[in-house]
Amino acid sequence: MKTRFDTADQALGAFYEAFQNADLKAMMSTWLNDDEIACIHPMSHAIMGRSAIEASWAEILAAVPEIRIRTETLFQQRDTNLVSFTVLEHIHVKGEAEPRPPMIATNIFHKSGDDWGMVLHHASPPGPLPRQKPPGERGRIH
Amino acid sequence: MKTRFDTADQALGAFYEAFQNADLKAMMSTWLNDDEIACIHPMSHAIMGRSAIEASWAEILAAVPEIRIRTETLFQQRDTNLVSFTVLEHIHVKGEAEPRPPMIATNIFHKSGDDWGMVLHHASPPGPLPRQKPPGERGRIH
Numbered sequence: 001m002k003t004r005f006d007t008a009d010q011a012l013g014a015f016y017e018a019f020q021n022a023d024l025k026a027m028m029s030t031w032l033n034d035d036e037i038a039c040i041h042p043m044s045h046a047i048m049g050r051s052a053i054e055a056s057w058a059e060i061l062a063a064v065p066e067i068r069i070r071t072e073t074l075f076q077q078r079d080t081n082l083v084s085f086t087v088l089e090h091i092h093v094k095g096e097a098e099p100r101p102p103m104i105a106t107n108i109f110h111k112s113g114d115d116w117g118m119v120l121h122h123a124s125p126p127g128p129l130p131r132q133k134p135p136g137e138r139g140r141i142h
Numbered sequence: 143m144k145t146r147f148d149t150a151d152q153a154l155g156a157f158y159e160a161f162q163n164a165d166l167k168a169m170m171s172t173w174l175n176d177d178e179i180a181c182i183h184p185m186s187h188a189i190m191g192r193s194a195i196e197a198s199w200a201e202i203l204a205a206v207p208e209i210r211i212r213t214e215t216l217f218q219q220r221d222t223n224l225v226s227f228t229v230l231e232h233i234h235v236k237g238e239a240e241p242r243p244p245m246i247a248t249n250i251f252h253k254s255g256d257d258w259g260m261v262l263h264h265a266s267p268p269g270p271l272p273r274q275k276p277p278g279e280r281g282r283i284h
Binding site: 019038044045065077079088108110123127 | 161178180183185186187202207209216217221222223224226228230231233235242246250261262264265266268269284
């Protein structure tokens with residue numbers, strides 16, 4: 001298994017391949033080997049640090065059905081040691097006729113030495129808004 | 143009005159000050175003067191390009207009540223010409239006893255010439271998950 005990435009693009013591809021394959025070890029190899037990393041799953045609070053992030057993915061990947069993931073890059077920014085990709089995650093579950101509504105994820109990669117690794121994964125659902133507000137919920141500002 | 147920012151930190155502060163003041167012109171001055179910019183409002187699809195982003199903020203700021211916004215930086219990454227901040231947005235509406243549940247936003251700034259400006263705002267609610275699924279919704283994978 002390749003555990004070093006020469007470019008941010010390689011690390012991004014490997015991240016989604018590991019997600020598709022439900023391969024936790026491969027997934028964690030795409031994150032920078034550093035505790036200054038953060039992960040925001042859809043509709044979730046920020047998880048900080050390597051061990052907490054690994055635990056969250058272990059739970060997700062243990063439960064994931066057989067899926068195919070295709071990503072569509074909407075937006076990217078590149079600097080010498082930092083690259084961000086904002087992508088649509090098109091997830092197709094085996095046996096379902098249609099892909100799920102895509103999630104939007106901003107993925108940031110940092111170069112440390114010669115190695116690129118993920119430092120931030122921030123994913124969110126693009127809506128639609130829930131039709132029924134939970135009891136007591138007030139109007140949204142932002 | 144200052145419309146050039148010497149640091150990404152200044153541009154970040156000015157962005158939230160403009161949001162708090164519902165000042166569209168000040169808000170748009172914090173975005174890089176470039177069409178390669180993207181904005182994801184909570185539970186929304188990505189909006190690309192300056193005119194569409196300005197229109198979305200015009201609608202939000204026209205409807206916003208009197209608010210105070212305090213940001214709490216959870217995570218940041220810095221390179222020579224690219225800086226990202228992931229923050230909690232604590233929004234307090236005048237007359238309400240408690241702040242709203244915070245949004246999480248990843249804000250990316252790019253340096254163009256001597257000027258820093260926002261190139262990506264990706265905001266999302268941290269949950270909790272809606273208690274009632276819309277009809278037909280399937281289980282969440284990610």
